Amino acid sequence: MEANGSILTNKYSEGLPGARYYGGNEHIDILENLARERALKAFNLDPKVWGVNVQPYSGSTANFAAFTALIQPQDRIMGLGLPDGGHLTHGYYTAKKKITASSIYFQSFPYRVDPSTGIIDYAQLETNANLFKPRLVVCGGSAYPRDWDYARLRKIADGQGAYLLSDMAHISGLVAAGEQSSPFEYCDVVTTTTHKTLRGPRAGLIFFRKDKESDIEARVNAAVFPACQGGPHNNTIAGIAVALKQAADPAFKTYAKQVRANAAAMASVLVKHGYRLQTDGTENHLILWDLRPLGLTGSKVEKICDAAHITLNKNAVAGDTSALVPGGVRVGASALTSRSMVEKDVEVRLDCLFD
Numbered sequence: 164m165e166a167n168g169s170i171l172t173n174k175y176s177e178g179l180p181g182a183r184y185y186g187g188n189e190h191i192d193i194l195e196n197l198a199r200e201r202a203l204k205a206f207n208l209d210p211k212v213w214g215v216n217v218q219p220y221s222g223s224t225a226n227f228a229a230f231t232a233l234i235q236p237q238d239r240i241m242g243l244g245l246p247d248g249g250h251l252t253h254g255y256y257t258a259k260k261k262i263t264a265s266s267i268y269f270q271s272f273p274y275r276v277d278p279s280t281g282i283i284d285y286a287q288l289e290t291n292a293n294l295f296k297p298r299l300v301v302c303g304g305s306a307y308p309r310d311w312d313y314a315r316l317r318k319i320a321d322g323q324g325a326y327l328l329s330d331m332a333h334i335s336g337l338v339a340a341g342e343q344s345s346p347f348e349y350c351d352v353v354t355t356t357t358h359k360t361l362r363g364p365r366a367g368l369i370f371f372r373k374d375k376e377s378d379i380e381a382r383v384n385a386a387v388f389p390a391c392q393g394g395p396h397n398n399t400i401a402g403i404a405v406a407l408k409q410a411a412d413p414a415f416k417t418y419a420k421q422v423r424a425n426a427a428a429m430a431s432v433l434v435k436h437g438y439r440l441q442t443d444g445t446e447n448h449l450i451l452w453d454l455r456p457l458g459l460t461g462s463k464v465e466k467i468c469d470a471a472h473i474t475l476n477k478n479a480v481a482g483d484t485s486a487l488v489p490g491g492v493r494v495g496a497s498a499l500t501s502r503s504m505v506e507k508d509v510e511v512r513l514d515c516l517f518d
Contacts, residue, residue, distance in 0.1 A: 167364045167402035175394045179384060191397050198400050201407035202368055205339045208347060214380050216369045216387050217403055218395035222332045222356035225367030226252040227264055229352050230299065232371075232379065232386035233326045236268050238298040241291070243283065244273030245486065246479040248307035248441070248451065250330060272297070276481050281442035281451075282309060289319045296323055302346070303330030303354075306478050306493050308445035313349040329353045332367075334447050336360030336497075339410045340419030343447060351379065360422065360448055360497055363406025366399045418500060422448045425496035428506040432513040441480055441491065448496050453480045455490040462488050473516075 171194070177184040180192035198217045203210050219225035234240070242253025242265075249255065251263045254271025261267045272295045274288040292300070300320040302311050313329070320327040329346035335355040337343040346353050353370040357363035371383045388395070409415055423446070430444045433452060441451035454464055461477030468475055480491035499509060 164364075164402070166405050167398050169398050169401060171401050172396070172398035174397050176397055177388060177394045194397060194404065195395075195400055198404040198407065201404055201411065202370070205407045205410040206345070206347060206370070208370070212373060213347065214371055214373050216371070216383055217366075217400055218387050218392070219354075219367035219369060220392060220396065220399075221365065222330070222354065222367045223252050224392060225354040225356075225369050226250075226330060228386040228391040229328055229354050229369055229383065230265060230269065231390050232382040233328070233352065234269065234298045237270055239270045239272065239295055240265065240299045240301060241272050241274055241288070241295065241297040242301035243304050243307065244275055246483045246489075247273070247276045247283075247481050248304040249273065250303065250305040250332075253301045253303070253330065269299075276307075278481055281481060283307075283312075285312060285315050285319070289322070292319050292323055292325075297325050298323075299326045299328060301328050301330060302350075303332065303334075305333055306441075306449065306451050308440070308442050308447060308449055308451055310344050310446045311346070313344060313346050317349040326351045330355070332356040333359050333449070336362060336410065336415070337419050337423065337447055340416040342416075342419045342423050352383070357403050357406060360419070361406060361410060362497075362501070364399050364402035366396070366403055368403075421505060422496050422500045424506055425500050425504060425509050426450060429494060429496060429509050429513060432510055432517075436517050450494040451478060451480060451491055452494060453491050455480070460488050461490060461492045464492050468492075471516075 174191055175185045176188045176191045180195050199215050202215045240254050243249030245255040252265050254265045255262050256266040276282055277284040302316050317327055327350045329350045331338055331346055332355045334343045337360050338345055351372055355368050357366045369383055371379045373380050426445045426448050430440055430450050439453045439456050441453055465477045475492050475494050477489050478491050478493035479486055479489040483489045
């Protein structure tokens with residue numbers, strides 16, 4: 164927060180380190196190069212194989228810049244549908260409206276979870292990909308409680324000659340700590356936010372393979388600037404650099420491990436009380452609680468919990484048609500863990516809530 168609120172907000176620095184469009188950026192260049200070095204180190208990446216752009220203003224702008232770099236307007240994309248746990252920027256649209264730029268500027272065919280298990284239906288995804296012929300397959304979600312089968316997704320993408328992009332925004336801190344599978348072994352490009360489980364300021368990163376043949380590095384950098392945004396926010400990049408240093412510390416791995424343990428503990432308490440969870444549990448930091456068997460909506464439960472000083476959010480579950488009045492809520496363990504809570508703390512609080 165100190166770095167993000169610093170005098171570094173005062174400098175324009177369009178371009179990349181060593182190739183700026185403004186003078187007086189020698190210290191900014193040092194800062195941005197430090198953030199890039201720490202980003203690669205945090206995720207154990209070889210700088211000869213991977214590069215990273217630390218300038219995106221958010222995860223959404225990082226995704227659109229990545230799309231701009233990899234594919235052409237009206238090319239075909241496949242991402243997890245929003246009601247099934249995906250994100251708006253992965254091509255979401257409704258029967259009446261194209262919701263985000265990813266569905267306005269590209270042709271989208273979302274894939275889904277198996278309604279009986281809540282797990283991604285990889286077999287149906289492969290069948291649909293064989294018909295739709297996507298140019299880009301996107302993996303990652305905003306409300307998916309399970310890990311990802313990147314090897315299977317790579318095979319599906321290769322079958323179509325498509326790029327594979329992972330948006331690990333929600334789980335990036337867990338990936339850095341080794342508490343989730345790493346997408347870097349299989350993906351061409353990986354995007355992420357820098358807050359959420361990574362616990363930094365609100366911004367985005369784009370990691371890319373240094374493939375000379377496809378020149379993804381130059382394409383990604385040009386897509387960020389000048390294609391999709393102007394001068395980077397250097398104060399935020401400073402905050403990112405601090406967060407990435409913390410993420411490489413052994414204490415962060417302890418934190419991430421506890422996040423998963425706390426989420427699993429909360430899931431167990433909810434199941435014990437007879438409630439239904441999407442996928443019957445969790446492998447990461449969040450729980451998707453299906454309220455439809457209770458005849459309740461997520462919007463109503465969100466307001467009730469607000470009144471009890473409990474912050475969670477309404478969230479669509481598989482089969483929902485409304486994001487404003489959905490059938491579930493999403494519960495996360497990251498903030499509680501940052502307040503030093505462990506399993507017994509979250510278990511006691513949930514038991515008291517229901518008792």
